[in-house]
Amino acid sequence: MKRIALIGMPNTGKSTFFNRLTGASAKIGNWPGITVELLSAKIMEGSEMVEIVDLPGIYNLHGFSEDEKVARHFIENADLDLLVVIGNASQMDRQLGLVLQLQELNLPMVLLLNMHDEAQQHGIKIDTDRLTSELGTPVTLMSAKYSQGIKQARELIRESLSKEKDSTAKEKDTFTDDVKLETKLDHLMSKCVNVPIELSGGLTDKLDKVLLHPWFGLPLFFLAILLMFEVVYTIGTPLQDGIAWLLNVILESQIAHVIDSFNPVVQSFLIEGIYNGVGTVLSFLPIIVMFFLCMAVVEDSGYLARAAFLMDAFMSKLGLDGRSFVMQLMGFGCNVPALMGTRVMRSRGLRLLTMMIIPFSLCSARLQVFVFLTTAIFSPQAAPLVLFTLYIASFGAAFLTAAIYRNRLPNSEPLLLELPPYRFPTWQQMLLHGWRETWYFIREASGYILLGVVLVWFLTHYPFDAVPASSETLAGKIADVFAPVFEPLGMDKLMTVVLIFGFVAKEIVLGAMAVIYAVDPDNLAGVVANTTTWIQAYSFMLFVLIYTPCLSTVAVLKQESKSWSFTAIAVAWPLFLAWLTSFVFYQAATYLFGS
Amino acid sequence: MTLNLLKSGEVAKITSVTADDALKARINGLGLRIGQEVAVIRRACMGGPLQVRVGHTDILMRPEQADLINLAK
Structure with a gap:
């Protein structure tokens, strides 16, 4: 049986996509080596059973919180056939940073850019073909919430799974230090993503004006x-x-x-x-x-x-x-x-x-x-x-x-x-x-x-x-x-x-x-x-x-x-x-x- | 000047971040990278946190953390 891990930053709709894939069949289970319980499900993908594991949302692969340690430990030790990275299409500038970090692990990977509907509302344009060739990782857009692009996403996953694992033999990490990652990220952003300047505040801004009001917010x-x-x-x-x-x-x-x-x-x-x-x-x-x-x-x-x-x-x-x-x-x-x-x-x-x-x-x-x-x-x-x-x-x-x-x-913890x-x-x-x-x-x-x-x-x-x-x-x-x-x-x-x-x-x-x-x-x-x-x-x-x-x-x-x-x-x-x-x-x- | 001193509604560019590696990585992960434009949307009352915007991401942070992010207008 093949095994897939879903990974991505918080607020990317990772769980929504997981639910789309697995329905209500998911179970919480224990994994060797980590004390934390992870949500997983087995589904038929094409002609074979595939196990999908939903990892906790993380901002950074090199972070120090319990969640980040769990995710890293799992990726490094569980025998994975594919890493499915979920990104938020309207926040490409920071989502790609995690993608680049994950690429250094040299695991077979696909990138699913979720919340395409929100990105479109913001007028953001993403050149997925260009991004695919620049990254060397298959990329597709979707909206898990409204069930758009799910078919293509599954296809991409199925294709990547059917390939032989030889892609792991890719040359070892070329972008080890952060500066090089930064440069690569800027390059990708300028070539593949077009973000227009936002002039008018959307619904969220209007709601926040009232709900986060200094005096009326709390009441x-x-x-x-x-x-x-x-x-x-x-x-x-x-x-x-x-x-x-x-x-x-x-x-x-x-x-x-x-x-x-x-x-x-x-x-x-x-x-x-x-x-x-x-x-x-x-x-x-x-x-x-x-x-x-x-x-x-x-x-x-x-x-x-x-x-x-x-x-x-x-x-x-x-x-x-x-x-x-x-x-x-x-x-x-x-x-x-x-x-x-x-x-x-x-x-x-x-x-x-x-x-x-x-x-x-x-x-x-x-x-x-x-x-x-x-x-x-x-x-x-x-x-x-x-x-x-x-x-x-x-x-x-x-x-x-x-x-x-x-x-x-x-407690001296910063709040971000x-x-x-x-x-x-x-x-x-x-x-x-x-x-x-x-x-x-x-x-x-x-x-x-x-x-x-x-x-x-x-x-x-x-x-x-x-x-x-x-x-x-x-x-x-x-x-x-x-x-x-x-x-x-x-x-x-x-x-x-x-x-x-x-x-x-x-x-x-x-x-x-x-x-x-x-x-x-x-x-x-x-x-x-x-x-x-x-x-x-x-x-x-x-x-x-x-x-x-x-x-x-x-x-x-x-x-x-x-x-x-x-x-x-x-x-x-x-x-x-x-x-x-x-x-x-x-x-x-x-x-x-x-x- | 630092992000904490930026007035609500004003925009400035991030020039550097003075924090240890772990915190830097988190600040980076939220999209607050050098060269990016950042704006303060509002502040909570009684010395509470700031709402900061970079690109299409809104971030909540305490004044102490905003003080670590250096800006140039």
């Missing part, structure tokens, strides 16, 4: 985020109610009489354990899907780089930079990819400090818990506001942590970042992106959820002759041990058990509650509202927000930092902060408002 940004959540809930909540209702109907009309004859313990296990537990989590899927779809739009639009611009002055005071803020926002989807995103940072101090604050981002798994509890406990008018205060608390905990640890993790033009993703891009995130979430979480609810059911029902979730059961005994720790936070025994399981993953929390309170998804809210005061609920939510998000996050913290002591602090500190915050809140609120 507009937060307004946009708020609007996004509004959309998520307006569409997601009715769907969620619908699923909960449907699950209840199915249970009563279809399942109940089938298992009527079963042993009561088995019945309880099937219904109160698995069906209610998994069902409660499942009913929140529409909100998660909506959330990921919206995040996909924001991510692909280029607005996140603007967020870095707007927030950098503030973040620099905390020893972070604008990119840390962007990672924090990404963390609102799921903390795990956000933690991996810190690989673009070169300074270890900055990277670790950013990794310290990402776990405080209110991820979609925690969001389920908060949406559920706020709507169960508070009035419809108050619920969104309560949820909003939790987002504030999320930022507060992150910024406080940065302020405390900034001196221990010093490309601001890509605004691009609205196509429906197809949006759905594929959203689908991949959602699928990743389901795949990662489903095992945990099932295992979690089964375990919670067992602990709250064993011994089987005891009253479920009473102090005679195993869960009751565990809760008794932890009571001195959690009682000052206003948590009763049942909540304590939920929190202990929530350490594994927040996806379990709701399922565990359904199991512990032994009710179906449709009626859980009512039961919880009857047994919990708003002070208890808020204290519980604060704790869930701040303490360790899930075991996956802990694993990634370790994998990315390669340090046990850092990982230990990154777990212990949030636990302590969560306890302290809930304690202060519960005691103060009880004193002020009475229990």
Whole structure:
């Protein structure tokens, strides 16, 4: 089987092209020699199977960031048959620099100049025939987003693959030093590319005038985020109610009489354990899907780089930079990819400090818990506001942590970042992106959820002759041990058990509650509202927000930092902060408002 | 003069970059090469970063980095 690597600078539409080639079949896999996971897929090209690997976007082959090291290591060590370089056709002056560096590796190569549509809008003309002969590398233009030129690009790849590998015997690098590369680059630019002088500002310039305005930029940004959540809930909540209702109907009309004859313990296990537990989590899927779809739009639009611009002055005071803020926002989807995103940072101090604050981002798994509890406990008018205060608390905990640890993790990293033009993703891009995130979430979480609810059911029902979730059961005994720790936070025994399981993953929390309170998804809210005061609920939510998000996050913290002591602090500190915050809140609120 | 001193809306040519090799390579990779014309589009408030344009690439950089890029009008 032949192997191809896709490589290019960030913002060249490399992933879009990868998706065009591979559809939704791509898998994340490990590669020998590198600890980082890369996206790859196997496709039929002509008559043979070809494996395509998507390398991280890099500006420079000789760079020192983790991403650049990964890309270089992969190219040098993986047995490659072809290097497919993706370039941005409207930025030829700098894209060719990387191409020339890559040529020195003497690997068979093709150059695909993407975003031809944007280049045409700018009036840029590229002489691909001339460029092909000057470079000695096949070149073609395409627009992966609008599916133009993909056929020709594939043809070029197929042709290059079918050639014998003798092209590698090309004479050894003639352009080793940078000056010679510069000269060659200038030569190529003057001969093959015609860039007219841009007179009028385009749409991006007009949008930036408003969105990056010194005074209105930030308020507009937060307004946009708020609007996004509004959309998520307006569409997601009715769907969620619908699923909960449907699950209840199915249970009563279809399942109940089938298992009527079963042993009561088995019945309880099937219904109160698995069906209610998994069902409660499942009913929140529409909100998660909506959330990921919206995040996909924001991510692909280029607005996140603007967020870095707007927030950098503030973040620099905390020893972070604008990119840390962007990672924090990404963390609102799921903390795990956000933690991996810190690989673009070169300074270890900055990277670790950013990794310290990402776990405080209110991820979609925690969001389920908060949406559920706020709507169960508070009035419809108050619920969104309560949820909003939790987002504030999320930022507060992150910024406080940065302020405390900034001196221990010093950062002298320069900030240089490309601001890509605004691009609205196509429906197809949006759905594929959203689908991949959602699928990743389901795949990662489903095992945990099932295992979690089964375990919670067992602990709250064993011994089987005891009253479920009473102090005679195993869960009751565990809760008794932890009571001195959690009682000052206003948590009763049942909540304590939920929190202990929530350490594994927040996806379990709701399922565990359904199991512990032994009710179906449709009626859980009512039961919880009857047994919990708003002070208890808020204290519980604060704790869930701040303490360790899930075991996956802990694993990634370790994998990315390669340090046990850092990982230990990154777990212990949030636990302590969560306890302290809930304690202060519960005691103060009880004193002020009475229990 | 340096890029940090360039007023918003003004254009100048890059004459040299005073940075170590790693940083130079990155500045280069973003298209800020010697001889290129560069413009400052805007600055964020409170000493925040600059938005700089070279060719068809917009770049965000802190004033500290803009100070490393020397210009001639």
